[in-house]
Amino acid sequence: MNIVVCIKQVPETTSVKINKDTNTLMREGVKSIINPFDMYAIEEGLRIKEKFGGRVSAVSMGPPQAEEALREAVSYGVDDAFLLSDRAFAGADTLATSRTLSKGIKKIGDFNLIICGKQAIDGDTAQVGPGIAEKLDIPFVAFVRKIREIGNRSIKVERMMDDGYDVMEITLPSLITVVKEINEPRMPSLRGKMKSKSIDIPTWGLADLEIGEDKVGLKGSATQVIKVFTPKRGGRREMLEGSVETQVGLLINRLNDLKVV
Amino acid sequence: MDYFLTENQMMIKELARQIADQRIMPVRAELDEKEEFPWEIIKVLADSDLMGLCYPEEYGGLGGGTFENCLAVEEISRACIGVSVCYAGSGLGAYPILLFGSEEHKKKYIPDIAGGRKLAAFGLTEANAGSDASGIQTTAVLDENEYIINGTKQWITGGGEAEIYTVIVMTDKTRGSRGASALIVEKGTPGFTFGKKEKKMGIRASATTELIFSNCRVPKENLIGREGMGFVVAMRVLDRTRPGIGAQAIGLCQGALDAAVSYARERRQFGKPIISFQAVQHILADMATQTEAARALVYSACRFIDSGAKDISKVSAMAKVFSSDVAMKVTVDAVQVLGGYGYMRDYPVEKMMRDAKILQIYEGTNQIQRNVIGQELIKEYAGKKEKK
Numbered sequence: 164m165n166i167v168v169c170i171k172q173v174p175e176t177t178s179v180k181i182n183k184d185t186n187t188l189m190r191e192g193v194k195s196i197i198n199p200f201d202m203y204a205i206e207e208g209l210r211i212k213e214k215f216g217g218r219v220s221a222v223s224m225g226p227p228q229a230e231e232a233l234r235e236a237v238s239y240g241v242d243d244a245f246l247l248s249d250r251a252f253a254g255a256d257t258l259a260t261s262r263t264l265s266k267g268i269k270k271i272g273d274f275n276l277i278i279c280g281k282q283a284i285d286g287d288t289a290q291v292g293p294g295i296a297e298k299l300d301i302p303f304v305a306f307v308r309k310i311r312e313i314g315n316r317s318i319k320v321e322r323m324m325d326d327g328y329d330v331m332e333i334t335l336p337s338l339i340t341v342v343k344e345i346n347e348p349r350m351p352s353l354r355g356k357m358k359s360k361s362i363d364i365p366t367w368g369l370a371d372l373e374i375g376e377d378k379v380g381l382k383g384s385a386t387q388v389i390k391v392f393t394p395k396r397g398g399r400r401e402m403l404e405g406s407v408e409t410q411v412g413l414l415i416n417r418l419n420d421l422k423v424v
Numbered sequence: 425m426d427y428f429l430t431e432n433q434m435m436i437k438e439l440a441r442q443i444a445d446q447r448i449m450p451v452r453a454e455l456d457e458k459e460e461f462p463w464e465i466i467k468v469l470a471d472s473d474l475m476g477l478c479y480p481e482e483y484g485g486l487g488g489g490t491f492e493n494c495l496a497v498e499e500i501s502r503a504c505i506g507v508s509v510c511y512a513g514s515g516l517g518a519y520p521i522l523l524f525g526s527e528e529h530k531k532k533y534i535p536d537i538a539g540g541r542k543l544a545a546f547g548l549t550e551a552n553a554g555s556d557a558s559g560i561q562t563t564a565v566l567d568e569n570e571y572i573i574n575g576t577k578q579w580i581t582g583g584g585e586a587e588i589y590t591v592i593v594m595t596d597k598t599r600g601s602r603g604a605s606a607l608i609v610e611k612g613t614p615g616f617t618f619g620k621k622e623k624k625m626g627i628r629a630s631a632t633t634e635l636i637f638s639n640c641r642v643p644k645e646n647l648i649g650r651e652g653m654g655f656v657v658a659m660r661v662l663d664r665t666r667p668g669i670g671a672q673a674i675g676l677c678q679g680a681l682d683a684a685v686s687y688a689r690e691r692r693q694f695g696k697p698i699i700s701f702q703a704v705q706h707i708l709a710d711m712a713t714q715t716e717a718a719r720a721l722v723y724s725a726c727r728f729i730d731s732g733a734k735d736i737s738k739v740s741a742m743a744k745v746f747s748s749d750v751a752m753k754v755t756v757d758a759v760q761v762l763g764g765y766g767y768m769r770d771y772p773v774e775k776m777m778r779d780a781k782i783l784q785i786y787e788g789t790n791q792i793q794r795n796v797i798g799q800e801l802i803k804e805y806a807g808k809k810e811k812k
Contacts, residue, residue: 348442353473353486356435 164217166208169279170201200280206348237359238351249368254381261294261383266372277338292340303338436515440499448503454630470540483534489730494671501675506629513581517544519661520590524649545582547591558601564593583633584618604654608646615640626779636687666744672745677715680758717811718747738800748783755780
């Protein structure tokens with residue numbers, strides 16, 4: 164079982180301050196950590212490897228210092244690590260990031276399963292994991308809280324929902340994003356820490372990934388952050404009644420009235 | 425202070441500190457209250473390779489020495505010495521095998537101990553043999569290919585929880601301490617059972633029990649070294665492990681100092697934080713100075729031992745006696761700084777004070793340590809005279 168874990172280096176939010184004038188994060192002097200949700204992804208990858216054998220590779224897209232996060236991943240037991248870093252990747256939205264990461268994962272080689280944390284604590288989009296699966300054209304399940312079983316061709320997982328969970332089975336290779344309920348991440352090991360100091364972590368840039376400059380970074384991004392705010396919870400609710408057919412008819416009419424379809 | 429640690433030593437300290445902060449601090453009060461052996465933490469320490477620091481790589485260890493071990497003990501002790509004695513006690517049990525055992529013994533026992541899959545324990549003390557090890561009454565009689573052990577060991581750290589026991593027994597009572605021998609006994613051997621678990625003042629996460637031998641038979645191959653070497657084995661082992669008690673002491677001191685300073689910064693009286701009063705500052709200053717002095721001595725003793733020096737008894741006793749006396753004083757002072765709050769179980773310092781007392785007692789009381797130092801001084805100065 165070859166596993167790729169995607170990780171992101173993020174500022175430790177407990178120590179982050181907000182610049183009141185610009186409403187942006189003040190990153191200076193703030194400690195960087197592995198995105199906490201990605202720690203569960205690493206742990207799950209290691210557990211699968213311990214059970215089934217194979218390798219766990221970690222990949223991260225980010226500035227050169229993201230290598231620290233990859234080294235830390237190695238200290239937990241990850242076998243090898245790859246950094247995708249290039250000035251051209253800067254300013255990427257979730258689409259451009261997914262593209263870049265998917266190219267990197269292809270370059271790493273054969274994989275059976277990709278594991279991502281459900282979201283990063285800085286951007287909180289939860290889009291990059293599913294985005295990678297789309298770009299690689301493989302199935303995915305987001306918000307996995309438990310892996311029930313892993314077969315030769317498929318994986319059966321529990322997807323966490325607000326009011327319970329779904330049991331889903333998808334074919335391998337595939338991608339899952341995991342929530343914190345899935346496991347308790349281990350402590351690093353001394354042998355892992357020793358390895359993390361000496362391991363060679365390749366850095367792949369634009370030229371290594373066979374991807375156009377217009378597909379990555381700010382240029383390859385379909386979205387742009389204009390303003391960050393907490394949306395108001397508004398909206399009205401209507402309950403439709405009647406048989407399924409009646410409800411469908413009513414719903415189509417309402418959607419037409421509202422000009423949303 | 426910068427003690428010029430190697431990169432590996434820094435890593436060990438960092439890792440042990442991380443485990444202490446994240447896994448031991450949050451549960452230490454509960455472990456103390458419930459007197460519960462910290463198996464979960466031992467498992468974490470094992471998975472992190474920290475159980476194998478002082479064993480050679482060929483037996484599954486990390487190839488470090490006394491210093492590496494003490495750095496881990498210090499950091500764990502900052503959180504709880506009840507836990508660190510469970511950790512370090514296994515090393516005490518393993519050292520007789522490591523220092524005097526045969527190649528077969530080492531191959532058979534050390535990898536499991538170094539990997540943290542099994543704990544070891546050391547059995548010397550008896551009801552009538554504490555400081556005076558020659559008073560040991562547990563006997564082992566050779567019957568063809570087996571020793572038959574009879575007697576009771578008392579206050580054995582890790583008793584009942586450990587799998588591998590190295591015990592000092594009398595194989596020839598007529599020869600006094602020269603009739604003592606060291607034997608390996610595995611848990612589960614018929615005739616080997618555990619007595620009551622002691623209720624202690626401190627280090628309550630650790631298990632302290634009797635080892636009861638009633639016609640317990642072990643193969644004669646379980647003898648460590650030769651018959652009659654038991655006392656030498658015990659003394660040499662303790663010379664090596666005493667700085668470990670020093671490491672527990674300095675870790676405990678640091679924990680107490682941290683708690684006292686952070687309380688003094690927050691607690692306000694007469695309109696100011698109490699740390700702004702010199703009366704409080706002076707207590708804290710002495711605590712910090714004594715802690716640092718103890719640390720410097722323990723680290724130096726460790727480095728001296730790891731250099732391969734032979735005459736380590738004096739330095740190792742000094743490291744133990746000085747830092748454990750300091751730990752008692754520093755923890756009492758920490759309670760004083762916290763005042764009424766320090767006396768309450770809601771704050772960690774009363775436990776530290778209860779825990780500290782054992783450091784002046786076990787692995788040779790501090791009076792016995794001073795005897796060792798005194799004896800060494802007599803030898804040293806007698807030698808100097810002869811040279812003249």
